[in-house]
Amino acid sequence: MPNSICLAPALDNTTLDTDEQWERIVDALTRRGFLGAGLGVAAATLLAACSSDEDGSAPSGLVTVQDETGSVEIPSDPQRMVIAHVSAMATVLDLGVPPEKIVGGFFGLEGVSGDAVLRTMPEAANIPNLGTAGTWNKEAIIGASPDLIVMLLTAGNAYAAKSYDELSATGVPVFAGFNGYLTWDEMKKLVTSMGVAVRREEAAAELNARTEEHLLAIKDRLSALGSLPSVTLLRTGENGVVYNQVDALLDALGFPGDRATSEEFTRTLTAEQLDQVTSDVIIVGAFQDQQHVRAQLAMNPLWERLPAVRSGNVHYVDDSLWGSGYSPRATELRLDDIERIFS
Incomplete structure (x- = not known):
């Protein structure tokens, strides 16, 4: 609609x-x-x-822009926004949007404290929590009286398309930004699209430039190490399953390793396939507390045989950051982790 x-x-x-x-x-x-x-x-x-106007021109106060659905009309100076994704929320805040102009976000049951990025942003603390992304509460959205809803959309994804339709059904203008996380260029494109949504295009360009400068500085420091070790990013699942996941930052920094490609996104490894992880370094995203994940992996007899485990090169990181955080602030925090791991 x-x-x-x-x-x-x-x-x-x-x-x-x-x-x-x-x-x-x-x-x-x-x-x-x-x-x-x-x-x-x-x-x-x-x-x-x-x-x-009688000629059918857009009402005053609106501007026509391009999002992932095509041409859309949004407020030229949005004052009451609902941001329907945690990475979009962190990006919008990093673009300098005052938190008082954000009347709601979808933070899940734990609220802002449940996200590794947003809990580092004091400006997010008092933004109303409207629930969980994907289970849209139209009454809560309408009750917040927004003049703009900002979401992220993956082209061709039926779930994302359904979410877009549900949010549009509120009658509030919806901007569908680019959901970029598979490559470094995609992550920058997400920031650019959020700049369009909140009418801060110049700030988006500056933010992308600062983040890339940080990445290139770390890449230069890593080059002093000589040849880089191979790295795999794992996320744990149920019944001994692990997921070998793509990582745009590891790719951009030039780390080799048997990681899923951007076309694959993730590879599922059963408990019997764990010995396929042969990288020098393993980074593990912990879904629950770290001790639980350590114990879960240790239950598999193949785990202790892996080269990274034998050499003590397994590093545990916050899964809500490494597994699903891809705002500029998330990038900064993950680059800090990478410096810590490879210093």
Whole structure:
């Protein structure tokens, strides 16, 4: 469904006088769940927004931009945003958007403290938690009175497309940013798209430049080590299964290793296939506490035979950072981990 904050044209194309427009808009708002004391203000705002030029040009206060769905109209100066992804949230905050302009995010049951990146950002602490991404609570979103919803979209992903449709059904303009995490260039493109969403394109370019400068500085320092060791990133699953996962930063820094490619994203290794992990260094993302993951891996007799285990080159990291964090702040924290591991 198209992104629009204008409800009146969707009712019909009949020319109505102002009183009739008002009644129709109030009725539409009521049916959409805009109840309570804010109804009159919301209806008046929508009535003004629907007063576009007769030639069909966009209502004032909106701008047409490109997102992952095509051309969309979003506020030229968004004031009340819902950010529907933790990496999008961290990126938007790093772009300098004041937290008071963010009226909600989807942080899961643990809230901000459950994310390794957001809990390092004091500005995120008081942003309202609207629930869990993917199980969209339309009433909670509408109740926050946003003028823009920002999400991340993976092209061709049915789950992401369903989420986009559900968020668009709120009637609030939705910007679908690029969900980039498979390569370094994709991660920079995500930042660029968030800059478009929140109207901070120059800040996005500067943020990308600073992050790349940090990465290149570490790459220079690593080159002093001579040949780099091979590295594999593992994430643990149930019943002895481990996942060999792609990692854009390890790739960008030039570490060799038998890692999943960006086309694969992840390789599933059963308990019997663990001996396929032959890299010099293993980085393990811990889903639960580190001791639990250590014990889980140690239950497999193949684990102690791996070269990295025998040489003491297994390093445990926060899975919410390494497994699913790909904002610029996440990149900075992961680069810190890499310096610690390979110093």
